[in-house]
Amino acid sequence: MLPRQQIRNIGVSAHIDAGKTTLSERILFYTGKIHQMHEVSDRSGATMDYMALEREKGITITAAAVTCFWRDLQLNLIDTPGHVDFTIEVERSLRVLDGAVLVLDGVAGAQPQTLTVNRQMQRYQIPRLIFINKLDRTGADPLAGLASLRETLGLTPVLLQYPIGIEERFAGVIDLIEMQAHYFEGEAGERWVQRPIPTVLRAAATAAREQLLDQVSLLSDQITLDMLTGNPVSSQLLWQTIRQATLDLTLTPVLLGSALRNIGVQPLLDAIGRYLPSPSDRGAIEATDVATQAPAAIAPMPDAPAVALAFKLIDDEYGQLTYVRLYAGRLAPGDTLYNSRTRQKARIARLIRIEVNQRQSIEAVAAGDIVGLIGIDCASGDTLCAAERLVALEGMTVPEPVLTLALTPRRQADIARLEKALQHFTKEDPTLQVKPDPEQQRTLLSGMGELHLEIYLERLRREYQIEVQVGPPAVAYRETLTRAASFDYMLEQPAQTGSAGQFAQVVGQIAPCDDAFQFSNCLPKEKLAEPLAAACEQGFQDAVQTGWLKGYPVVGVQVTLTAATQRPLASTPLAFRFAARRAFEQAFSQAQPVLLEPLMQLEIATPADFVGVIQSKLLARRALLLGTEVRAEVTIL
C-alpha cells in the first residue's frame, strides 16, 4: 500500500478559457498516461472533457476523476465543473478533494469565475496553488496577475518563480528557491533541463528571491535568523515553511507557465507534491452515527471500518460506475458495503481506477484514495460503509429547484423510456426533480436554471434518442396563508338502499407556521378513532398538494383539528378524508392566501464600471440589495 502521504486529491479550476483543459492534458501527458497531446483549440480531443455534449457546450458538466503518477506521488485529478447552474457538482467535487490548482489567465488576470471558485474553495478551506498560464501571449503580465490575486481574490500570493522572457519570448522559468533556470525542450517540452540563471536575469531574480524571503521570514524565526546572520537559507526550510503556510491558508504559492507551449508544467507537478496536502494532512472528517445520531469523526485510517462517499455516478453499458472517496478503511472486490441512507447492502464486483479514459481494474484500495466501484447501486451523495460502523457523512444541502419545464415525448412509445431516463438523471443529480402531471399527461422536470434543464433535454436526445416536446418554463411558485382561519365542514350524504351514506364533520383552524405542513389533532381517541384521524390528516395533505389560489402547492400551514362528529356506519375514513379536504379549501380562502415566489441569494462580482447598470437591472426585477463590498478592482453586490 502506498503511504497515504504520497496521495494528492487535487482539483484544477479556472475561469473558462484560462487553460484548465490544456493544463490537465499536459499533466496527463507528462505523467506518462497519454502519449499524444491534443491541441484543445477545438476541444474535440480533450481527454478530460469526454462527454460529447460537454465538448459542444464548452463546459465541463461532470466531474471525472483521473489518476496519474508523478515521481513517488499518486495524483487523483478531480475535474471541477465551474458553471453556476451545476453548483451541486461543484460542491460535491470540492468535498472530496484536498487541494487545488487555480489556473489564472496571464493576460486577463482574475476573472469572474476565478473569483467564484476561489470563494468556494475558501469556504471549504481548500489549500491552493496558483498557476499563471498563457505567459507566451501578447499582453501577458505575471506581476499584474499577482496584484489581481491580492486585490481581487484577497489572497496572499507568494511568487516562487520568475519568468525567462515574456510574451512570444517566454522561454522558461527561474526557480527562486533553488535559483535555477528551468527549460522544457523536445517536441512536447518533455525534456526538462535546469541551467544556471542567465546573466541578464540574475539581478531581477535575486530581487524576486529577496521578496520571497521577506514574505516567508514572517512565518519562520529560523529563516529570519539565517537572513540576519547572513547564513544561506536552505531550500528544505523554505519548502517546509511554504508548505505549512499553504496548508494553513496563510500563503498561496504562485507558479508560472504556458500550458500550450509546454512551459512550467513539470515544476507545477512538483509543487503539488511539495505544498498541497495529502489525505493524512486533512485529518478526520465529520459524520453522524446512523443508530445514535451522535457525531462521529472519521479519521483517514486504513485499519478502521470502511467509510466512503459516493460523489459521482456514471451509467453506461457496463452498469453503474460509482466514484467514491474512501475516508477510512480498505476496499477489495467481493466486499459488502451498506448504504447508510437506504440500509441496503451491496457487493463490490470490481474496483476501477480511471486513468484517462481507460479503466484499470485494481485489487485493493485504502483510506484517502479515490476509486470507481462496480456492482454498487446507490445515489450520488450516499455514504457507503462497513456493517460494523454505519455512519452518514455530513449531508449535502440540496437546493430547491426554481424552474420547471413540462415534457411530453413526441412518440407515445417513448413514455416508459422517458421515465427511466429521468429516473437515472435524478439519481445522479439531486437538484433535478421529476413529477408527473397526470391531468395533462406530461412530466414536469424541475431544476436550477434554464441551462441546467437544457443539458438534460440534450442528454435525452443523445443518450436515449428521445425527442420531447417542451412546454414553456414555469416558475416554482408556492401558496401560503397570511392569517389564521377556522373551518367547520360537514359532509352528509343520505343513506340509500344498500348503502349507509357518508357522514363526517370536522372543526378546527388553519394558521401560518414555519414548517411546510403540520397537523395537530386535539381529539382523544374516544372522540375520533385512529383510522379516521389518519384519514383526516391525509385529506389535509391532499389539500395542500393541490393549491387553491393558482394550483401551486401550499406551504407554511398548521392545521389543528379541535372537534369532529361521526355517525356509526356512515363515517368511513373516505368520508373524513374528503371532508378534511373540503374543510381546508373553505378555510384557505378566508386566510388571505398569497402566492410565494422563489427567492435566490445572488452574489455578483463586477468591475466598478458596471455596478450602476447591474444595480438598475436588479432593481427592475425587484431585487433587494443586501450589501456591497468594494475591493481594489471589483465590487461585490
Ligand code: GDP
Ligand atoms: P479551459 O476553458 O480553461 O479548459 O481552457 P482551454 O484549455 O480549453 O484553453 C482555452 C484556449 O486557450 C484554447 O484555445 C487553448 O489552446 C488556449 N491556451 C491554453 N493555454 C494556453 C497558453 O498557455 N498559451 C496560449 N497562448 N494559449 C493557451
